Amino acid sequence: MNRPPNAQRRSEKSHQATLAAAMDLCVEQGYGKVTVEAIAARAGVSKKTIYRWWPTKGAVVLEALIALVGKATQFPDTGDVAADMRTQMTAVLDNVMTGPHAAVYAGVIAEAQHDETLAHNLLAHLLQPRIEAARDRLRLAREKGQLAPDADVELAVDLLYGPVYYRLLLNLGMYSREQLHTLIDLVIGAFAPVPATPPAPDPG
Amino acid sequence: MNRPPNAQRRSEKSHQATLAAAMDLCVEQGYGKVTVEAIAARAGVSKKTIYRWWPTKGAVVLEALIALVGKATQFPDTGDVAADMRTQMTAVLDNVMTGPHAAVYAGVIAEAQHDETLAHNLLAHLLQPRIEAARDRLRLAREKGQLAPDADVELAVDLLYGPVYYRLLLNLGMYSREQLHTLIDLVIGAFAPVPATPPAPDPG
Amino acid sequence: MNRPPNAQRRSEKSHQATLAAAMDLCVEQGYGKVTVEAIAARAGVSKKTIYRWWPTKGAVVLEALIALVGKATQFPDTGDVAADMRTQMTAVLDNVMTGPHAAVYAGVIAEAQHDETLAHNLLAHLLQPRIEAARDRLRLAREKGQLAPDADVELAVDLLYGPVYYRLLLNLGMYSREQLHTLIDLVIGAFAPVPATPPAPDPG
Amino acid sequence: MNRPPNAQRRSEKSHQATLAAAMDLCVEQGYGKVTVEAIAARAGVSKKTIYRWWPTKGAVVLEALIALVGKATQFPDTGDVAADMRTQMTAVLDNVMTGPHAAVYAGVIAEAQHDETLAHNLLAHLLQPRIEAARDRLRLAREKGQLAPDADVELAVDLLYGPVYYRLLLNLGMYSREQLHTLIDLVIGAFAPVPATPPAPDPG
DNA sequence: ATCTAAGCGAGACGGTACGTCCTGTCTTCGA
DNA sequence: TCGAAGACAGGACGTACCGTCTCGCTTAGAT
Structure with a gap:
């Protein structure tokens, strides 16, 4: 049931694109107005991919901030x-x-x-x-x-x-x-x- | 024209019920999980009535906190x-x-x-x-x-x-x-x- | 829990717009390619409204056919x-x-x-x-x-x-x-x- | 160029396992609820292998029926x-x-x-x-x-x-x-x- | 007997639609 | 004639499959 994904096969490109899109959108529109959908669209990434690796929008932005x-x-x-x-x-x-x-x-x-x-x-x-x-x-x-x-x-x-x-x-x-x-x-x-x-x- | 409502005719009962419901729900479920719908239902008040007097959920809870x-x-x-x-x-x-x-x-x-x-x-x-x-x-x-x-x-x-x-x-x-x-x-x-x-x- | 909606208050305009949109889309694109989202968009109706009154796309199209x-x-x-x-x-x-x-x-x-x-x-x-x-x-x-x-x-x-x-x-x-x-x-x-x-x- | 696969090298084991899984799942759950993913999982076969040999779920089940x-x-x-x-x-x-x-x-x-x-x-x-x-x-x-x-x-x-x-x-x-x-x-x-x-x- | 190119399992990926939920507005109906 | 009840348009949610793809691994035919 619902095994965690295999991190070795993770696409680094999608990973970085997501973080960058999240941070860009936050800066442009403010954290509160950013949605996971918008991050996915901006990053050219599917929502599923985001949810595969992060539980929430906040987790994405936190990782972007940490980076x-x-x-x-x-x-x-x-x-x-x-x-x-x-x-x-x-x-x-x-x-x-x-x-x-x-x-x-x-x-x-x-x-x-x-x-x-x-x-x-x-x-x-x-x-x-x-x-x-x-x-x-x-x-x-x-x-x-x-x-x-x-x-x-x-x-x-x-x-x-x-x-x-x-x-x-x-x-x-x-x-x-x-x-x-x-x-x-x-x-x-x-x-x-x-x-x-x-x-x-x-x-x- | 969206005239402001006539504060004199405001139902004090609904007012207090809303504040109390908001605070109760916040305490029970946490601020983040409370919705205007839930406040209205708990207070026995229509959503319209809440939106007539407060712009957002936050404003309701703030007033409750101030009180x-x-x-x-x-x-x-x-x-x-x-x-x-x-x-x-x-x-x-x-x-x-x-x-x-x-x-x-x-x-x-x-x-x-x-x-x-x-x-x-x-x-x-x-x-x-x-x-x-x-x-x-x-x-x-x-x-x-x-x-x-x-x-x-x-x-x-x-x-x-x-x-x-x-x-x-x-x-x-x-x-x-x-x-x-x-x-x-x-x-x-x-x-x-x-x-x-x-x-x-x-x-x- | 999940009471049925009140049919008396149903918007006849949305009702008819939904049926018409469903039939039009089916004729244009074929039944299989029609989605509830597309029906909602074409009818200018929210998905919620469709799901309030019909359980599935098929039910909508059936009603349109019956009409x-x-x-x-x-x-x-x-x-x-x-x-x-x-x-x-x-x-x-x-x-x-x-x-x-x-x-x-x-x-x-x-x-x-x-x-x-x-x-x-x-x-x-x-x-x-x-x-x-x-x-x-x-x-x-x-x-x-x-x-x-x-x-x-x-x-x-x-x-x-x-x-x-x-x-x-x-x-x-x-x-x-x-x-x-x-x-x-x-x-x-x-x-x-x-x-x-x-x-x-x-x-x- | 998307050459067709070489049928000589096809794994007969995977072939039969797929057909059997498809038919079993259809009988158990009904044709409509069966997905290619489920067939692949049940057959112990990768989705890629299914899509290599059949265009759609329907084609798999049709072949199973014909057999x-x-x-x-x-x-x-x-x-x-x-x-x-x-x-x-x-x-x-x-x-x-x-x-x-x-x-x-x-x-x-x-x-x-x-x-x-x-x-x-x-x-x-x-x-x-x-x-x-x-x-x-x-x-x-x-x-x-x-x-x-x-x-x-x-x-x-x-x-x-x-x-x-x-x-x-x-x-x-x-x-x-x-x-x-x-x-x-x-x-x-x-x-x-x-x-x-x-x-x-x-x-x- | 090895090499090598294919099929294979696994499963991550971009994408689309799902059906649900909540917002804030608007309408109806009963008191 | 006011307010509760709640239907509405809109839009994001998180999920499920789709069909494609990229990995290593086996595996069989050709060297």
């Missing part, structure tokens, strides 16, 4: 944690929080509200890796003494990413780069270590 | 800004970020991603008033010297609300009350005024 | 049973056994081979009434002594109609009017009464 | 034309007009209504030989003076076969053997030669 942003968000390690966070989050801001893909990303997140599988995959394949990378970077900084030894890195990441998604999803207007940098510096600063020797008392 | 949570969010002012933030945000946490209404709220926010009117009304009637109230409370604290004179209250509110919505909408698990309080204290602390004299080193 | 031929096949009674049979069967020949409707009729009969409901309705509403009329006419003739008193009118009707349907459905070429009349005369003759007084022996 | 009934229809010649017709038509009745194969046969005839090639092959390979055999037998009888010299043997065959197909295809209930024999005797009798001297009135 789009997957590579662009590696964390650098220059030694300066605040600078590295700025570098990475600026890339995220440019890639998916502004420009034509922002609405597509928001659309997928919206869809995930009533699609558990999509929510899980969104988390597992797009979000969680970046969250983990950020946490790792912060843990590294903590080990090097650049953050307080008891700094809660999970909370720190929430404070860094939370406001960005909040503004994306509640239509509050995305941060400019400057605002983003201010935010990052403030959060990193909040987790800075208490200096070992207190600063000399103000002689005034 | 539900609209009253519960006055900001206290006890003089202790951190305590007041905790009080108010804990109420929000309990009302819409956890429990059966959380998914409904998330569903409306999701719908707003591809419905500009709904997005506008969500912001104007539900979100913006609470954001403004929070900002006002923080401005008051700033004026009283409980926050740094240059504290960016907009950023502060983003840092308080952002992580909560982020965790709601990205399926990351909502904060416990303790976690929420930790978050609030950290953010308020980050905006605390720089003390004129540095704190004495811990004598222990 | 087409229902009126044209009354039996006359001139007193001459052979002449009356010729009159009626010639009308049938002209209406549904030749010309553009023949293939449509054959298509419906074909469909009825794997659609029990259609088969039943075809019999009950199209065929059986005409068969009964023919039998009645023959019974009348029998009572008047124009046929043998023990004439099997059911068999007689089979012998009259059978060959016609046989040639229609097995692609054997339909009878000309002359052939049909020969057939009728032969069959009626086979059921003629044995003369009370035998013919005088040929004096030759 | 089934092809042998059983030689006309006897005992000298008694009515008896010989009874013998042969009873065999037809038993083989394809009743029992599990009747519906399959009807299904193929139905399909032929919108498949010219199938119609042609059905006629040429199944029907026409039997019709010709019947005509030949009647011609022989005519030559021997058992039928009137001007007897129209084509019409006679129509009168013999027509009612049988008519009852098969219009769901009118097949004849019993007795009814069939009555029919045959009546038809043959209608074509009997006019006696030179009229029969003497029954002296009883």
